[in-house]
Every structure is written in structure tokens, then in C-alpha cells.
Amino acid sequence: xxxxxxxxxxxxxxxxxxxxxxxxxxxxxxxxxxxxxxxxxxxxxxxxxxxxxxxxxxxxxxxxxxxxxxxxxxxxxxxxxxxxxxxxxxxxxxxxxxxxxxxxxxxxxxxxxxxxxxxxxxxxxxxxxxxxxxxxxxxxxxxxxxxxxxxxxxxxxxxxxxxxxxxxxxxxxxxxxxxxxxxxxxxxxxxxxxxxxxxxxxxxxxxxxxxxxxxxxxxxxxxxxxxxxxxxxxxxxxxxxxxxxxxxxxxxxxxxxxxxxxxxxxxxxxxxxxxxxxxxxxxxxxxxxxxxxxxxxxxxxxxxxxxxxxxxxxxxxxxxxxxxxxxxxxxxxxxxxxxxxxxxxxxxxxxxxxxxxxxxxxxxxxxxxxxxxxxxxxxxxxxxxxxxxxxxxxxxxxxxxx
Numbered sequence: 001x002x003x004x005x006x007x008x009x010x011x012x013x014x015x016x017x018x019x020x021x022x023x024x025x026x027x028x029x030x031x032x033x034x035x036x037x038x039x040x041x042x043x044x045x046x047x048x049x050x051x052x053x054x055x056x057x058x059x060x061x062x063x064x065x066x067x068x069x070x071x072x073x074x075x076x077x078x079x080x081x082x083x084x085x086x087x088x089x090x091x092x093x094x095x096x097x098x099x100x101x102x103x104x105x106x107x108x109x110x111x112x113x114x115x116x117x118x119x120x121x122x123x124x125x126x127x128x129x130x131x132x133x134x135x136x137x138x139x140x141x142x143x144x145x146x147x148x149x150x151x152x153x154x155x156x157x158x159x160x161x162x163x164x165x166x167x168x169x170x171x172x173x174x175x176x177x178x179x180x181x182x183x184x185x186x187x188x189x190x191x192x193x194x195x196x197x198x199x200x201x202x203x204x205x206x207x208x209x210x211x212x213x214x215x216x217x218x219x220x221x222x223x224x225x226x227x228x229x230x231x232x233x234x235x236x237x238x239x240x241x242x243x244x245x246x247x248x249x250x251x252x253x254x255x256x257x258x259x260x261x262x263x264x265x266x267x268x269x270x271x272x273x274x275x276x277x278x279x280x281x282x283x284x285x286x287x288x289x290x291x292x293x294x295x296x297x298x299x300x301x302x303x304x305x306x307x308x309x310x311x312x313x314x315x316x317x318x319x320x321x322x323x324x325x326x327x328x329x330x331x332x333x334x335x336x337x338x339x340x341x342x343x344x345x346x347x348x349x350x351x352x353x354x355x356x357x358x359x360x361x362x363x364x365x366x367x368x369x370x371x372x373x374x375x376x377x378x379x380x381x382x383x384x385x386x387x388x389x390x391x392x393x394x395x396x397x398x399x400x401x402x
Contacts, residue, residue, distance in 0.1 A: 011134030036368025045097030047357025054350020069102025074162030081152035136260035143253030220355035228363030262319035270327030288331035296391035298324035302384035
């Protein structure tokens with residue numbers, strides 16, 4: 001549950017900017033293209049930090065590294081309240097991007113320490129649902145706060161939540177072999193399951209092992225291709241509703257949360273379905289790839305969002321796309337825990353997620369240009385093609401798992 005709540009906070013801290021974007025843009029006199037540069041600053045830091053966050057997680061361990069990451073990003077979010085210009089806003093969001101990746105390298109490492117493969121998909125789905133719950137709560141909560149208080153106060157509120165979270169984390173989290181409330185029998189059961197399912201760590205060095213595996217590059221490229229869809233829903237979809245559908249801030253708060261609720265359901269569905277397939281005889285990797293195939297069938301509906309006859313219908317189609325993407329994301333994330341030894345799980349997650357950040361950074365600039373000089377229509381068309389393309393890549397490279 002602690003991982004679930006850290007992920008809720010993580011996403012509220014990153015999405016508060018997109019919900020308040022129009023208010024902040026008007027206050028600080030920032031254009032749409034300049035706003036895209038602020039988002040890019042976050043994603044640049046987010047991408048670069050992933051390259052180190054995984055290694056830091058493996059080095060410091062799950063408990064200490066997670067606490068450090070949460071404190072860093074919470075303070076950075078609170079500092080956003082001091083923004084007085086495009087430059088300072090970009091700097092503070094850059095600092096936020098430095099800390100936030102740690103949640104997604106430490107959390108899967110905790111899962112690898114406590115759970116066997118048949119349970120990992122569901123567990124990762126549950127804590128990742130915290131991300132989409134955070135995104136679900138953000139529009140109504142932040143719109144409510146933003147309409148009653150100054151936007152600067154909102155960043156102080158969301159940032160303080162992470163600092164409070166660190167207290168129970170440091171008090172409660174331990175590895176199974178160190179946890180005082182785990183009996184010796186439970187400890188031995190966890191250890192025996194981990195040993196039976198463990199992926200052997202080869203004799204060559206950590207980095208050589210990781211970088212010479214085809215799976216590493218396959219997973220990284222797949223995340224780079226598909227994660228821009230989720231970045232769009234986080235950073236641009238509320239703006240789409242205000243700019244293209246002409247909704248007020250309060251109207252966005254009333255309906256935008258449906259997209260992120262659907263993403264919540266996708267997290268649980270993706271993890272549950274892959275676990276069910278394993279129980280029916282599928283290999284762990286094959287079960288994840290099957291779920292990804294289902295998602296790849298649904299995402300081509302994305303272009304219909306822009307042509308929907310009403311904002312509510314547009315939100316409904318976007319909800320299907322968000323559901324499918326999160327089912328995909330859960331599956332590709334769980335593949336890492338399935339395929340790599342525990343000592344390098346954090347490092348591999350960091351490298352693969354760096355691909356995600358790079359894709360998001362590139363796509364944000366392209367979205368900003370498309371919105372400024374054209375419209376949202378080409379954005380939705382491209383988003384409908386990305387997952388089928390990534391699925392073809394995966395199926396061509398991992399035929400033996402299908």
C-alpha cells in the first residue's frame with residue numbers, strides 16, 4: 001500500500017502543472033510553445049535521471065533510495081510555487097524530473113524482493129494504479145484548490161504530501177530477511193520461491209550483461225515508441241479540453257478524471273489477466289505479450305477522439321485508449337522483473353524508462369508545434385499507430401515467446 005500511495009503522490013505532483021497550465025500561462029505570460037519547453041525540461045531531467053536512478057536503487061537498496069527520491073521530488077514540487085518566469089518554472093520542473101524516476105526503479109525492486117512471477121503482474125498493476133489514481137484525483141482536486149486559492153498554494157499542498165509519506169515508509173519497509181514481523185517459516189517460503197524462479201546472474205560485469213542483451217534494447221525502444229501516448233494524456237489532454245473543446249477549469253475537473261479512472265482499471269486488468277494466463281500454463285513472458293496484443297488492438301481508436309461530437313464522447317474514447325495503454329505499460333514493466341536477475345532489476349528499469357523519457361521529450365516538442373501551427377488532429381492520428389508498431393517489433397524479435 002505504501003508503494004501505491006507514493007505513486008499517487010508522484011503523479012499528482014507532476015500533473016498539477018497540466019491542470020493549472022492555462023492559469024499559470026496567463027499569470028506568467030507563457031505561450032503554448034513555451035509551455036511545451038517547460039514540459040520538455042521536466043522530461044529531459046526525467047530521462048537523464050533514469051540512467052542513474054536504477055543504479056542508485058541497486059546501490060542504496062529499496063528502503064533508503066525510495067526515501068531520498070520522494071524527499072527530493074516533494075521539495076522540488078513545493079519550489080514550483082516560487083516560479084516568477086518561464087526560466088524559473090522550467091528550472092523547478094527540471095528538479096522535479098530529477099527525483100520522480102526513483103519511484104519507478106525502487107518500486108519494482110521491492111516487488112522482486114517480495115513476490116513470485118505469478119503475483120508480480122497484479123502487484124505492479126496495483127501500485128501503478130496509484131499513478132492513474134493520482135491522475136484521476138488531480139483534475140477535480142487541483143481544479144477545486146486552484147479555483148479557491150492561488151495556484152502557488154496548490155504546489156505547496158501537493159509537495160507536502162510526499163514529505164508526510166516518507167515517515168511511515170522509513171518506519172515500516174524492510175526486505176523479507178530483515179522484517180521483524182515475518183516468521184521464519186514465511187521467510188523461508190519467500191526465499192525458496194525466489195530461488196526457484198530466480199534468473200541467474202552471469203559472470204560478466206553488470207553493464208556488459210545488461211547492454212549486450214537484446215531484450216534490453218527491445219524493451220527500451222518499445223517504451224520510447226509507446227509512452228508518448230501517456231505523456232500526452234498527462235500533460236496535454238486537459239489543455240486539449242480547454243483549448244480545443246472550450247471547457248472551463250471546473251468543467252475539465254468534472255469529466256477529465258474519467259480518462260485516468262479508465263487507466264486505473266487498465267492497470268489492474270493488465271496485471272490480473274497476465275497472472276490468470278500464467279495459471280493456465282502460459283510462460284510469464286508470453287502472458288505479458290498477449291496482454292500487450294489486446295492493447296495494441298484498442299489504441300487505433302485514438303483518432304476518433306478529435307472528431308467526437310461532444311466533449312464527453314471524446315473523453316469516453318480517450319478513456320478506452322488510456323485503459324489500453326496502461327494494460328500495455330503494466331505488462332512491459334513486469335517483463336523486466338520476469339527476465340532479469342534481482343541485482344540488476346533497478347538498473348534495467350532505469351535504462352528502459354530512459355527510453356520512455358526520451359520518447360516523451362521528443363513527442364512533447366512535436367505536440368507543441370502541431371498544436372501551435374496546425375491542430376490536435378494529427379496528434380491523435382499518430383497516437384493510434386504507435387502501439388501496433390511496437391507490438392510488431394516485439395513479436396518479430398521474440399517469436400519463441402508467442
